[in-house]
Amino acid sequence: MLRTRDDHDQDGVRLGDIVLRNRLVTSSSLLGYGVANSPLVPYGMSPVSMFVPLEEFGAVTTRTLTTEPREGHFSIRDDYRLGELPGLLKRYGRVLRGTDGGWVNAFGWCNVGIEAYLRDYYPRTRDQRTIISLGGFSAEEFVTLVDRVNAAVPAGEIAAVELNVSCHNVNFDFSTILQDVLDEAVPRSDHPVILKLSPDNDYLRNARQAAKAGVSALTAINTVKALRLDPRTGEPLLANRYGGLSGRAIKPIGLRVVSELREAGVTLPIIATGGIRTVDDCREYFWAGADAVSLGSAVWLASYPGYALAPLRALHVRRVLRAVSRYSPHPRAVG
Numbered sequence: 001m002l003r004t005r006d007d008h009d010q011d012g013v014r015l016g017d018i019v020l021r022n023r024l025v026t027s028s029s030l031l032g033y034g035v036a037n038s039p040l041v042p043y044g045m046s047p048v049s050m051f052v053p054l055e056e057f058g059a060v061t062t063r064t065l066t067t068e069p070r071e072g073h074f075s076i077r078d079d080y081r082l083g084e085l086p087g088l089l090k091r092y093g094r095v096l097r098g099t100d101g102g103w104v105n106a107f108g109w110c111n112v113g114i115e116a117y118l119r120d121y122y123p124r125t126r127d128q129r130t131i132i133s134l135g136g137f138s139a140e141e142f143v144t145l146v147d148r149v150n151a152a153v154p155a156g157e158i159a160a161v162e163l164n165v166s167c168h169n170v171n172f173d174f175s176t177i178l179q180d181v182l183d184e185a186v187p188r189s190d191h192p193v194i195l196k197l198s199p200d201n202d203y204l205r206n207a208r209q210a211a212k213a214g215v216s217a218l219t220a221i222n223t224v225k226a227l228r229l230d231p232r233t234g235e236p237l238l239a240n241r242y243g244g245l246s247g248r249a250i251k252p253i254g255l256r257v258v259s260e261l262r263e264a265g266v267t268l269p270i271i272a273t274g275g276i277r278t279v280d281d282c283r284e285y286f287w288a289g290a291d292a293v294s295l296g297s298a299v300w301l302a303s304y305p306g307y308a309l310a311p312l313r314a315l316h317v318r319r320v321l322r323a324v325s326r327y328s329p330h331p332r333a334v335g
């Protein structure tokens with residue numbers, strides 16, 4: 001099934017009009033904006049990423065950016081003093097929790113906003129291939145975001161923009177705006193557009209809408225809507241009550257979605273994310289029909305003590321990166 005590096009052209013791997021350095025990318029948000037403000041406290045980025053060459057990934061996907069800065073359910077400050085740390089960690093525990101075989105999160109699009117990203121972070125990630133994730137609550141907001149990226153980033157300089165219309169912790173019904181977003185934002189973009197699909201929405205329909213609207217690729221899947229309660233009190237563990245489940249627990253769901261998209265005749269390139277940790281996970285997703293695979297919470301997130309092993313975990317990530325960048329899965333995927 002797996003063919004060798006010869007399938008790659010000099011620029012990397014082509015998925016339709018999207019050029020990646022190879023078929024292994026990182027999932028939205030797990031590596032923040034691709035760079036941290038302090039090397040000691042990699043706020044917003046997985047500590048594991050400090051020991052991994054991010055410029056060698058197919059692309060690094062940013063956290064979802066909105067037209068204005070948003071606290072969401074957490075915080076966008078990164079200047080906490082030591083004494084404020086316990087309060088910060090408590091808030092962190094209300095937006096991200098480990099659960100059996102995965103994580104539930106409800107950050108609620110906590111981000112610095114598109115202007116600050118393009119000004120303060122993007123210029124420091126020029127050595128990386130980037131996918132910029134955009135999120136909004138109307139077609140107008142998506143148009144504004146696409147226009148801002150067009151104005152700041154010449155065509156070809158990033159791999160794509162990814163439209164996040166499938167997040168569970170901003171409490172918004174994206175089906176009410178999806179068609180308008182596709183009609184209005186996609187044709188304006190100077191960059192290839194990826195649509196991120198939710199396993200909780202009608203993803204087959206959404207994929208067909210995307211193909212008609214000129215979207216270049218799909219990312220499957222976003223987190224699965226989930227709930228955790230304190231068993232003693234019945235209180236929700238997450239500040240937003242509901243959150244998104246990610247990690248090992250959702251790998252079979254991600255595989256199902258990718259496979260069903262292919263069975264339904266969807267031909268757009270698919271970037272798969274959902275519980276991927278090992279080279280075999282990647283192989284499974286390629287067999288199911290994915291063209292690229294994305295590392296998310298199963299590799300980048302850990303318990304606090306677990307982060308002490310970040311350098312070791314990074315060695316594993318490097319191995320996966322080496323293996324996937326050597327391979328090309330099947331002829332259809334070579335766009």
Ligand SMILES: Cc1cc2nc3c(=O)[nH]c(=O)nc-3n(C[C@H](O)[C@H](O)[C@H](O)COP(=O)(O)O)c2cc1C
Nearest residue numbers: 027028029064105164222246247273274275296297
């Ligand atoms: C802490 C956390 C924050 C996330 N934030 C975003 C986000 O801002 N935008 C987005 O499109 N997806 C976001 N996701 C979803 C991931 O990009 C990914 O689609 C999902 O976690 C499934 O992949 P995984 O199981 O490999 O983590 C987030 C996931 C986690 C765990």
